[in-house]
Amino acid sequence: MLSKNQQIIFDIIEKAKEPIKAYSILFNVQKKGIKAPLQVYRALDKLVEIGKIHKIESRNSFVACKNSNCQISKATAFSICESCEEVSEISDNKLSKYLKSFQNKAGMKFKKYNLEFFGLCKKCSVK
Amino acid sequence: MLSKNQQIIFDIIEKAKEPIKAYSILFNVQKKGIKAPLQVYRALDKLVEIGKIHKIESRNSFVACKNSNCQISKATAFSICESCEEVSEISDNKLSKYLKSFQNKAGMKFKKYNLEFFGLCKKCSVK
DNA sequence: TTAATTATTGTTATATTATAACATTATGTA
DNA sequence: TACATAATGTTATAATATAACAATAATTAA
Ligand SMILES: [Zn+2]
Ligand SMILES: [Zn+2]
Ligand SMILES: [Zn+2]
Ligand SMILES: [Zn+2]
Numbered sequence: 017m018l019s020k021n022q023q024i025i026f027d028i029i030e031k032a033k034e035p036i037k038a039y040s041i042l043f044n045v046q047k048k049g050i051k052a053p054l055q056v057y058r059a060l061d062k063l064v065e066i067g068k069i070h071k072i073e074s075r076n077s078f079v080a081c082k083n084s085n086c087q088i089s090k091a092t093a094f095s096i097c098e099s100c101e102e103v104s105e106i107s108d109n110k111l112s113k114y115l116k117s118f119q120n121k122a123g124m125k126f127k128k129y130n131l132e133f134f135g136l137c138k139k140c141s142v143k
Numbered sequence: 144m145l146s147k148n149q150q151i152i153f154d155i156i157e158k159a160k161e162p163i164k165a166y167s168i169l170f171n172v173q174k175k176g177i178k179a180p181l182q183v184y185r186a187l188d189k190l191v192e193i194g195k196i197h198k199i200e201s202r203n204s205f206v207a208c209k210n211s212n213c214q215i216s217k218a219t220a221f222s223i224c225e226s227c228e229e230v231s232e233i234s235d236n237k238l239s240k241y242l243k244s245f246q247n248k249a250g251m252k253f254k255k256y257n258l259e260f261f262g263l264c265k266k267c268s269v270k
Numbered sequence: 271t272t273a274a275t276t277a278t279t280g281t282t283a284t285a286t287t288a289t290a291a292c293a294t295t296a297t298g299t300a
Numbered sequence: 301t302a303c304a305t306a307a308t309g310t311t312a313t314a315a316t317a318t319a320a321c322a323a324t325a326a327t328t329a330a
Pocket of ligand 4: 224225226227228229263264265266267268
């Protein structure tokens with residue numbers, strides 16, 4: 017169950033067609049009484065923690081999860097267009113299976129991964 | 144061939160045992176006459192571009208490339224310990240082959256990827 | 271070898287992203 | 301109720317990164 021601020025901020029992110037940044041969220045919610053960055057960041061932290069949203073690390077921005085919460089954000093993959101900045105979440109069983117079972121040479125077993133692919137989306141590649 | 148500032152900053156990063164942050168680099172090079180953040184960021188940008196270093200996106204920090212420059216930073220993978228923050232670059236032919244040829248459902252072909260795994264390193268997992 | 275071009279440097283100011291610290295209120299639970 | 305936990309509100313500040321402009325050095329082309 018989301019709290020009031022969490023719900024307000026989640027709604028903004030979910031409605032956005034693109035990844036959205038914390039201070040842009042702040043600007044959008046000031047009319048709803050959320051006035052301080054910390055109020056936004058706290059909601060973002062919680063939403064990330066429970067897997068409702070993900071942070072696109074290379075862009076410092078946030079998107080709603082499109083994949084039944086990615087097992088609470090333990091396994092995330094995105095495609096990012098370097099021209100128009102369109103981001104979409106990748107859902108690929110073979111990829112996630114492969115990465116979830118990946119072990120490095122030190123035998124370290126991982127709890128979590130985040131993968132970002134970069135290229136040109138369809139629209140941008142024909143331009 | 145690296146320029147003066149690029150070389151100074153690359154040397155710091157290469158000597159560091161851990162990922163190092165831009166302002167920590169700045170602090171380290173002030174005695175060598177590099178006084179402003181922008182001087183550091185410009186060198187970092189160039190070093191990333193030519194593949195001598197990589198940015199650890201989830202940590203806003205930088206490491207020297209350990210993998211013959213990762214074909215100029217087009218294919219990077221790291222393991223990150225969430226306890227001690229140790230980072231190491233992953234070199235795994237099977238993994239990189241798989242990811243380099245990955246296509247999403249939209250048929251988008253990628254030019255670049257960055258993968259970050261999170262878990263506990265050997266030391267931290269026995270604690 | 272001069273002129274033009276490109277890369278690098280220096281400098282000040284400012285923008286953007288994120289957290290510390292403290293007080294208060296709401297919600298859940300024994 | 302009483303206790304614990306989670307969420308909120310607020311002010312200040314820390315940490316990360318770029319804009320804008322001027323000068324110098326290195327490279328390349330005529
Ligand atoms: Zn997801
Ligand atoms: Zn695009
Ligand atoms: Zn590398
Ligand atoms: Zn560790």
